[in-house]
Amino acid sequence: MLKHNLGYPRIGIKRELKKACENYWNNKIDCKQLFDIGKNIRQKNWNIQEKCGLDLIPCNDFSFYDHVLDMSFLLGVIPKWYLENPIIHHNNKIDLYFSMARGIQKNGLDIKAMEMTKWFNTNYHYIVPEFKKNQNFFIFYKKIFNEFEEIKKNIKKQPKPVLIGPVSYLFLGKENKKTFHRMDLIENIIPIYVKIIKKLIFQGAKWIQLDEPILGLDLSQKEIEAFQYGYKIITQECSSNINILITSYFDDISENLYLLKDIDIKALHIDLIEDPDQLDIVLNFLKEKKIILSLGIIDGRNIWKNNYVYSIKKIDKTIKILGEQRVMIAPNCSLLHVPLDLNYEINIHKDIKNKMSFARQKIDELNDLYNIIKGNKNILLKNFKILEKTKKSFLIHDKKIQDKIKNIDINNNIKRKNSFNIRKIKQHKNFQLPILPTTTIGSFPQTSEIRSLRKKLKIKKISQKEYDNQLKKFIIDVIRKQEKINLDVLVHGEFERNDMVEFFSEKLKGCLSTDNGWVQSYGSRCVKPPIIYGDISRNGDMTVQWINFAQKNTKKLMKGMLTGPVTILKWSFVRDDQPIYHTAYQIAFAIREEVKSLENSGIKIIQIDEPALREGLPLKRKKWKSYFNWSIKAFRLASSIVKDETQIHTHMCYSEFNDIIEYISDLDADVITIETSRSKMELLNAFSDFSYPNEIGPGVYDIHSPRIPSVKEILDLILKVTNKFPIRNIWINPDCGLKTRKWNEVIKSLINMTKAAKIAREQLKK
Known part of the structure; x- marks a missing residue:
């Protein structure tokens, strides 16, 4: 049973990234200093997750501004009014990147920022990709490849590159003119995804995580066709050389499971926090297949301690049907949405704090669940006693x-x-x-x-x-x-x-x-x-x-x-x-x-x-x-x-x-x-x-x-x-x-x- 994580907070325990970016924008530090701070945050995140016992550790989940903007930068989806201005092309392309997110107004140049909206039903905002008809996708930025080389030098466990899947990426964008549908670009974008995955395979990647939260939506016919087309090619071209993990979160995917019927993926991740009832449907779908099921059983959007009794029931049921070798456990979504470490909180009443869990503690919880499955029932009992005690706290209930x-x-x-x-x-x-x-x-x-x-x-x-x-x-x-x-x-x-x-x-x-x-x-x-x-x-x-x-x-x-x-x-x-x-x-x-x-x-x-x-x-x-x-x-x-x-x-x-x-x-x-x-x-x-x-x-x-x-x-x-x-x-x-x-x-x-x-x-x- 593998333990993994979908993504880790990237701001730093003291908001180092925020301060570094703002200092860079205000010309107080140069791009080398900015990149060094980003590197330091990444390495701390990887080391924490490795020490906590994860088997697969995400990389490319770090971003200087937004992971969707990173994807646009990787794929060369850059409106021409940014790309054609040489004034913003220096400093290792980072100024071009930031100009897309924030706009730019200097030396007579006046360009608006790109549109921004909410990441599904969260309070995280992303920069909306803007597509043109017959969009040409190409590898523009090598961040994902550089960070994969970096993580290999810093951890002994298996790195897992993370990418927004091609269909969700197209879904998150918009057409610059209403003369085409962005899902029509699937034939243009898939060859570049294949090229990216093959380059990661060449670098030594054994796993890749493709995030497709679109599977939790009511899909249109065009989105269905795009998914079927895209993953048929990706799996045909790449699955024999790398383990492809498709992840979805924020809702259940039971109504869209049929889309996975004829594609060759190694593992599927589902969100059992937002919809625990989908487990039976998914297990029934997978029991005759060889696909590993990743159970999203740690809440990546809230700060309460996991109920181990509840989670173990889900894990046991899955193991009984699929076998332990076909089970992975993880948070339901990226831990981007929760704070970093509860150990830095000193002013919370113990009755409340004992019930809480931040990103660092959620990784520990995965390890606890693994050890319970392996026979350590003392961990289960301790968790049960803590949660029962907080139920009776006078702080919580006021008649x-x-x-x-x-x-x-x-x-x-x-x-x-x-x-x-x-x-x-x-x-x-x-x-x-x-x-x-x-x-x-x-x-x-x-x-x-x-x-x-x-x-x-x-x-x-x-x-x-x-x-x-x-x-x-x-x-x-x-x-x-x-x-x-x-x-x-x-x-x-x-x-x-x-x-x-x-x-x-x-x-x-x-x-x-x-x-x-x-x-x-x-x-x-x-x-x-x-x-x-x-x-x-x-x-x-x-x-x-x-x-x-x-x-x-x-x-x-x-x-x-x-x-x-x-x-x-x-x-x-x-x-x-x-x-x-x-x-x-x-x-x-x-x-x-x-x-x-x-x-x-x-x-x-x-x-x-x-x-x-x-x-x-x-x-x-x-x-x-x-x-x-x-x-x-x-x-x-x-x-x-x-x-x-x-x-x-x-x-x-x-x-x-x-x-x-x-x-x-x-x-x-x-x-x-x-x-x-x-x-x-x-x-x-x-x-x-x-x-x-x-x-x-x-x-x-x-x-x-x-x-x-x-x-x-x-x-x-x-x-x-x-x-x-x-x-x-x-x-x-x-x-x-x-x-x-x-x-x-x-x-x-x-x-x-x-x-x-x-x-x-x-x-x-x-």
């Missing part, structure tokens, strides 16, 4: 909260008093805003000064009063900046907040924040997901103090800023001992109380952000209804308590809306702001085709890139929007919050945005 939720009639608490058309008239009368009102999404740059101030408070170098006085100065300053820029609806900047979810977790009972539980969201952007370990309740006002202070210092409207219940849920590590919708309703009720407090204090516009609503969607369409049933109720439970005159905004970013637009409409937010600039407003088509009835703020500038959009560029996007929606229903705003940007970028970009809005107003009057 008062449970009773409160049980006594709520959810269906009678999720409706506004009147329809949007009635609310809109009242709001427009009260607010007296111009057409195309301008605003931002919420946060403003969190400078080193602000982060230092927060750290000083944490280690008690300054008092709470000193901290508060400094925050007041920051808030007044950002108000004056917004007034000078001439924004119509202001925000307070969120300087008191470390993260849009973590901030609330620190103020809710039943949640905790970690010291070093960092997870990559995109590029150098890392987040510390809170841990929801128990029943949730609000101890008191969470945001009212600072929003009210801001409102008192301006005559303009100030938005109250909250994170929605679904996003708090989805961007946290959630307790696994009760249905997820129970936890969602508990969070929603806490946010509902905060919304009411904001309204009672005089705040007239309240934004409840739900960027995670789309990413939480199950991959299989048959599961959507159940998900939206509780997720929309949770949002409306949080938002529907206000009067007609109070305007509710929500924000979503980097999501495909075409197939869920009716559900988005059911949220009944007065205004929705969305990311659209990277996609050149393509994402807006879903709202336009649906005739979205409420107000909408399509993002007109990309905040995930350092480049500053021109007035003309923004104006063109605004005018594009006015052709799709009634003018009185349109807001003008950036794609997302401005926390990660620098002030000089923000000020110039927002000035251009307000200038463009003013020009558009004048043009539309004529």
Whole structure:
């Protein structure tokens, strides 16, 4: 029985990769120093996994920005406007790579970043490949081959190169023109995959992992044909010389098993965390074949200790049917989605910490399961006792909260008093805003000064009063900046907040924040997901103090800023001992109380952000209804308590809306702001085709890139929007919050945005 891993976190225990990339972008280190830091992280990761007893250790799972972008770089899928600019071709191609991810604006060169969206139903963002008709694929970058040579020198165990499979890679991309279907490119891409695999075989590779998470989806006929064609050739050309492992995760693959019927692969990996019920179907399919089954039985997306009793039952059943030689064990997906090492956490109550497991511990759990199978029952007993003890902890269960939720009639608490058309008239009368009102999404740059101030408070170098006085100065300053820029609806900047979810977790009972539980969201952007370990309740006002202070210092409207219940849920590590919708309703009720407090204090516009609503969607369409049933109720439970005159905004970013637009409409937010600039407003088509009835703020500038959009560029996007929606229903705003940007970028970009809005107003009057 082989133990292996699908992928390991690449940020470093102290976020070394984040710091290195940002230092490189700011010209503080050169590319050699950047590459040395990357090499050091990789080697530490390989050594950890080898010491933990893995038999197959992944390589090529490291990335300086994004593994999908790495795949595009490997295959030469580089739009010509990047490739044809010699100014970004130096430094071992790394500048070209980063320009695709971040855009570039220097020496007269101005190129936008490539589109970015969510990796299936996770909070990880990837750079979307852009294909042209008759795309020519070729080996452009040799990272995978270099890292294979590197790992061979550093470990004694068998390295396992990891690649995104050809069908999933094509699926994740988009056509630059709608004159062809990207799956038609399968005949072009497969020869290059064969060439890559054969080169790895020549280097000594015995195993290769081809990730095909597309197998967990409802496949179209073109996707089915592409898979059958692609793997028929790959296996014919390569399987006699290398062990091919096809991995799928995030959902069950039982409905697509037939695609594996006539292809010669060594092993198949399935996700038994997301859908344990598929095991019987898969075993029945494989029992007459020679394929090894890899059981994804360690949760790579949550931080709770594995239940060994449960896992051993799955392993025993598989061994009984297939035999031990045809069984592998692994996490269900890459460990990219969890923090690195629980040993670096010193402030978590032992009752909770004993139940937890980060990436390093999850590798140990694989070894534990192997040893239990080999006869060490003491490990099984110890695991059982730990999990039983935590079930009874007073920290987890609060009967008062449970009773409160049980006594709520959810269906009678999720409706506004009147329809949007009635609310809109009242709001427009009260607010007296111009057409195309301008605003931002919420946060403003969190400078080193602000982060230092927060750290000083944490280690008690300054008092709470000193901290508060400094925050007041920051808030007044950002108000004056917004007034000078001439924004119509202001925000307070969120300087008191470390993260849009973590901030609330620190103020809710039943949640905790970690010291070093960092997870990559995109590029150098890392987040510390809170841990929801128990029943949730609000101890008191969470945001009212600072929003009210801001409102008192301006005559303009100030938005109250909250994170929605679904996003708090989805961007946290959630307790696994009760249905997820129970936890969602508990969070929603806490946010509902905060919304009411904001309204009672005089705040007239309240934004409840739900960027995670789309990413939480199950991959299989048959599961959507159940998900939206509780997720929309949770949002409306949080938002529907206000009067007609109070305007509710929500924000979503980097999501495909075409197939869920009716559900988005059911949220009944007065205004929705969305990311659209990277996609050149393509994402807006879903709202336009649906005739979205409420107000909408399509993002007109990309905040995930350092480049500053021109007035003309923004104006063109605004005018594009006015052709799709009634003018009185349109807001003008950036794609997302401005926390990660620098002030000089923000000020110039927002000035251009307000200038463009003013020009558009004048043009539309004529």
